[in-house]
Amino acid sequence: MEKVIETQDLTKAYGKGNTEVRAVDGVSLVIERGEFTAIVGPSGSGKTTLLQLIGGLDKATSGKVLLAGTAISDMSGRALSDFRRDHIGFIFQAYNLIPVLTAQENAEYVMLLQKRDKKERRARVQSILEKVGLQGLEHRRPAQLSGGQHQRVAVARALASGPDIILADEPTANLDSTTGADLVDMMKTFNEESHMTFVFSTHDPKIMSRAKRLITLEDGKIISDVRQN
């Protein structure tokens, strides 16, 4: 299998000397293409920081992050922005959407940055919005959508540009358990259909059970890494 994500002794420390806190402490892991991985652990265990480092949103204190063979930990500025745009889809816990754009425009946004053809954009986004169950809501703005619908639009946006990896930081944290479970099931369906790599963080046991691989963090270190059926 092809390695899509690889971290080598990844460390993110805040503060110095006696006050130093290691949010991520020497994490080395490999995630292969098509995996559906949950990063779990208690609050403060380093889940969000690890996802930010993998996604190139933050700089590691030491160690390396390689995505599809590219060392993004060595990248910066425009190159890193372009890499994120073209290879990574993000779903955040909240504040996922641009308030002044409709659901369709939000989903199209990254493709617009990629300067994709309008016809291609419209067709792909329409198809994805149907798959995430937002048919008929394309022209609604975020304020006119429920929390679950927000996250579905975020999933649609993350998928639309056709990235290698989708990183989701506690995507269900602000949703009720049923809606959250539905969202993860939907992500899982896309994972199975498209073989896109999904990595998401959660501390919800119901959601964890849906992951094929469970990486558990504690104090910034991996304490277990199990594959489950």
Add this chain to the structure above:
Amino acid sequence: MLLLKLAIRNILRQRRRSFLTTLSMALGYFMAAFTFSVVEGSYGNIIDIFTRDHTGHVQIHAGDYLDRPSLYKQIRDVESVVGKVQTVPGVLAATPRIFAPSLAYAGDKTSIASVVGIDPKREALTTTLSQKDRIGDYLTGAMSPDGYDIVMIGSALAETLKLKIGDELVLIGQGVDGSIANDIFIVGSIVGDKDSSERIKVFLSMDAAQRYLSMGNTAHEIAIVTDSPDEAEELAASIEAEIADATLSVEPWQVVEEIFYNTMTADKQSNKISTLIIMAIVAIGVLNAVLMSSLERAREYGLLRAIGTQPRQVFAMIVVETMMLGIIGCIAGFVLGLPLLLQLTETGIPMPTPVDVGGMAFDAILAEVSLTTLGLPVILVMVTSFLVSLWPGFRSARITPTQALQAV
């Protein structure tokens, strides 16, 4: 397109704030347009009064007469020179003049007098002398039934010498040939008041002045007016080329009335500073609104950065948004302010006390509406909008996605 779409929607998103920001920009536009219109209008009016009073837009003299006037620095064959000047495109009218100091006698009264020889018809086409308040008829060049030349004198001279219409006036001076110039004249009219620029002048016809001073077909000055006063310098150059006489100097009114022109230019500069202060006040208000808006949307910019938007695109988004507010502000300021400015071009702002400018009553400050007075404020507002957007723009562009995520 994406930037424009986002900018328009973001403007509509906070309607009240956008309205107030636009209003302050509209006010800034109007204040600047008002200042420029009034300054240009009042100075345009003063320049017009000044140049049409006696200076003209261009003057010709012999040698350095302008700096060191002398009876002997004459324009030779003046009629030929005036003829050439009148062929230059843009010249509306040209008139020759003679200047000489003299002593004036009437009965047992004596006064100094400034003799001015004019061509009455050409002078009337060139300056407003014929339209000024006076007692009696404007100079025609005619003689009295007794064969004396009829003159028009200033009212201060008339008062000093106790002269009335029809009285005799004796002038004594020096002719250009070294002889003593003296002659008797008849007062045909009294012009202006005791404070006006004509107060001690004695206006003679060119013939009479040339005879009195033994000048032949010469003069000291040719005053020229044009239909394009703003192009006086270019016209002076054209006239100089046409007359092609190295003994003559051709100068625009800005050189002839150098002190007035410099004072006016300095005053205009101070008005520009006032306008910049107005724009600075507007800029602070707009900066506050734009900065507040960008701070509120920090998470949004972080999100945009996270999903691949370049910092320069975030920067451009804020600049475009602020510039659009500037455009709307200019349009609003233009639409709301134009009727008032147009009204001011007609009625002006009344002066509490009319001011005498060269014998002409200046009783209102008239505005001038032109591409400059309406266009320059647009540039000012747009430059202000751009400058104001720089700080929030840079600040927002530098937001890291992590900051946005932490804010969630």
